[in-house]
């Protein structure tokens with residue numbers, strides 16, 4: 001039985017932070033043709049809710065990526081499970097992530113997407129784990145900095161469950177990849 005130990009970021013706090021981030025994105029991209037790229041699966045919820053606070057005619061696309069198994073999670077080698085539907089050359093691209101931990105997934109994505117010659121390439125992330133990045137990641141729109149705990153909810157899973165929690169929480173115990 002999975003029990004929530006504590007709520008780390010409430011639904012209300014997420015909502016007001018996304019409203020702030022959405023307002024900033026609206027200002028920064030006014031007059032530009034914005035393409036939001038969500039990194040599946042975790043980013044689906046933040047992408048949907050953040051986009052509702054952006055008052056611009058956004059185009060959406062998605063990528064699905066996976067690291068090569070738990071043992072190589074820190075290798076930075078990322079496998080593309082689903083690539084973008086369309087080319088991004090000359091586009092103003094904003095990558096949307098739920099969480100940045102080691103930063104290796106985004107480091108790979110920034111290099112991969114950057115090589116496709118977008119007009120601009122920026123990042124928005126709801127959560128950043130404090131001090132855990134192995135590579136420097138320049139995040140333009142940040143939600144919350146959180147401690148290094150295993151978090152679930154609001155897109156984040158525990159063995160593919162609990163993504164639908166409306167808040168970000170810490171579990172009393174979790175079924176990690178090592179079990």
Ligand code: PRP
Pocket residue numbers: 039040041042043065066067097098099100101102103104105106156157
């Ligand atoms: C999570 C998250 C990021 C990545 C961050 O995805 O959505 O993409 O890990 O970790 P990193 O900064 O250490 O690279 P995950 O691989 O768990 O897949 P999911 O989104 O399908 O749950």
